[in-house]
Amino acid sequence: MTERDAIAKPWGARTPFRPGEPWPDRVDIHLAGGVDPDDVQRWVRTASMLHSNGDAMDIAVVDGRIVGVRGRVEDRVNHGRLGPKDLYGWQANGSQDRLTRPLVRVDGGLVETDWDTAMDRVVTRSTQLLDERGPSSIGFYTTGQLMAEEYYTLAAIGHGAIGTNHMDGNTRLCTATAAAALKETFACDGQPGSYTDVDHADVIALFGHNMAETQTVLWMRILDRLAGPQPPRIVCVDPRDTPVAKAARDSGGVHLAPLPGTNVALMNALLHEIIANEWVDPDYLDAHTVGYAELRAQVEGCTPEWAGGICRLDPAEIRAAARVLGEAERLLSTVLQGFYQSHQASAAAVQVNNLNLVRGMLGRPGCGILQMNGQPTAQNTRECGADGDMSGFRNWANDAHVADLARHWNIDPMQIPHMAPPTHAMQMIRYCEEGSIGMLWVSGTNPAVSLPDLSRIRSIFSQDRLFLVVQDIFLSETAQLADVVLPAATWGEKTGCFTNVDRTVHLSDKAVEPPGQARPDLDIFLDYARRMDFRDRDGQPFPAWHDAESAFAAWAASTEGRPCDYTGLSHERLRAAPSGIQWPCNAEHPDGTERLYVDGRFWSAPDHCESYGRDMVTGAPLSPTEYRALNPDAKAVLKAAEYLPPHEPPGPEHPFVLITGRTIYHFHTRTKTGRAPELQAAAPRVWVECSPADAGRLGLTDGDLAEVATPRGTLHAHVRITGIRDGVLFVPFHYGYWDTPGGSAPDGGPGRAANELTATDWDPVSKQPLFKTAAASITPVEGGQR
């Protein structure tokens, strides 16, 4: 066991291994100063809450307080390792400024109150809206950080009891395109690959995925492969010169830094090369896919020269990358926000699926696809239906699926709205803006910092006619604008399960009591349901469950026969297992399932599939009939897409392309990481990255204060000169106003939230907002403090 300085050395010491060998163990631990491992009274099982990797860990408890964490050596995900946010982030739980009592708005200000008063306001407003304007006047906006039991309950309340179509998670900002890409290609969500593919791959391609910062522990696994015998080659697509880019160069792979917004052009050129050089697997294509002829026709003219002009890349680099991908024997591809939050998000992410499919690289060790998530429980938001999807990967356009869910809930199918696809987050915000949503209930997220074009968002949330309920653990920027604030318990203070990117389900047990009157989100939702007196068909209280264990049992039962089959899991089973278990887990696969689609059999049969797919440009859903004609035999669908120019190209006034993103020491809007001393000290204030050539031209030096502007707003940030490509600026999105005098907005002066600058535009297929394609300018601030 090692205490290590995870700020200075985020990935720790190497434990090299060779292909096919198990990843060696390394146990990371961090305890509060002065606490010795022998002092710890209880170790309580959980997993990471501050990223999507799902690192298993134990919480150390002394006298009813959390005093540290230790990686779980028995776990398949991390073999004992923890990242910087795992090691330090828990301290936020104990912050002095946790919300401990409900708040209600009185005479313009928020005042403390009791639970009855606060819930009474929520219930009164809900009832009034339901009576006067019906279910479509109520919306729910949740997160990727609650637990499966809580999402399933929220989905049952929203879709079942109330019958509103307006429910989404902030996973819309991070993982919606991952889900959409899987639905387009495999007609169903569900991650095909496994983290263990890292152990076997000979080429690992990361598309818009700075894994070194976003999933530090998975990156340690790759670093250990790179340090061992027969290391893999890395291909990296990223306009920034990240640690992944460096690894690509050092491993004999390729780093491509395309102009943001041109991913589809690049992917089409890579596919063009692979097809032209006959690096395809005709047998696999023939047996397991449809759509190859269309794909081949689409990419036929997409030569590296053509793409090079659009992406501003040397065609030779594109050829070199295609060769590495084309000659791989075991190819693992991963995708994240560089694709998901950029122009033509789904179309680009789908081309990565196509890459693995045309090469026949799926379902074998080392041959996998990871369409990554950003948040720890994003997978559950999707599975359980709290992002608007129907619970259990059911298909909104399939009446039999709606009826099946209604049977599980014991309600009338007509009560579940399914006349149109579920309302996505940005559309819900639009309904709030024009007034047709009268109550928005936000749980565990901070849209007043995380959504694009913040001045618009603030003005929407500040409307008197919108009743805003915020359920959180801190008085976030969004909570400050609320009418009712409900204090929630968090990780370590409640019991529940969550699932990581590679389908590993972990149990997270309660270690300590929540502060003051804060309550688990599950209890808050169920309390609301009881006060609203929701009933099922037999007049029994709905939802029928009453605690985390019974909620999980109901959820697991509802997944029977669905791809995300949890019927073999229960709290008891998970507690008895050495550590996490991968779904599907049922009687047939009692120990879970490492890889999906091993035999090339997909969940895409028309009666079974979750989605019939959408048009890659217009986003229009395919009809059941169209889908049946396209894919009668349950194969994977190769979807071609044409390149379209980005919507806000740089011009004379705004000559740069602005991209925003996650960085290693922070999570989201820093509500937790900004309250962990080591993490806060490591990156206390916002910055802007630009290239040496651009900086030189503009007279900027490292550390200067600069103003970054787009047609929507400005912010001030300190300059970091980095290896980012020319013509591109990067601003981290973590910084808001809760720890500034402004509180919920800039205090008169210039802002510091990246989303002051971003545009309201989203991918028509996944509805994910595009945070990475705004035109921007940068200018020095005279006399700015360094």
Place this chain on the structure above:
Amino acid sequence: MSKLPLVLRELHRSETSLARDLLAVADRHQVDHEIFHVGRDIAAWSQTHVRLLSEIGHDHGLELDPAPRWTVPALSSLTRRLSTATVHRPESGLLLLADLRRVHRKAAGVSLDWELLAQSAQAMRQGELLALAQSCHPRTVRQMKWANAHLKASSPQIIAS
């Protein structure tokens, strides 16, 4: 004498009109961001079709404008004002439904025109014309489905609220 030039001329007229409509609808609904962005993206398809029709028209003795004026300026500044004036009002929804309905109808007309062209090209063994129809027509259908899909997705909220 063949009536092919007539068919081409009509198609050029209807595609031009569809492009104008899509651009106008996008403009009018800037606060409905997906309508704005995708409306413009797919208006570009019609603009491309107009150019291709003009090119191929030459071979049939036609002078078809490859890039007619796409916007009707007076209308567009008015609609822009309308678009911002109704940003906080649900009434803009009804306007949107009417607009989508018109786009759908118009695209359906263009789609029929492409059918007509394809049929006659086939009958008259005009390979190039047939190829043009085969490459353009699917996009017209996608434009139509776009309008249909948005109408379906937005009408429940607009009518119910």
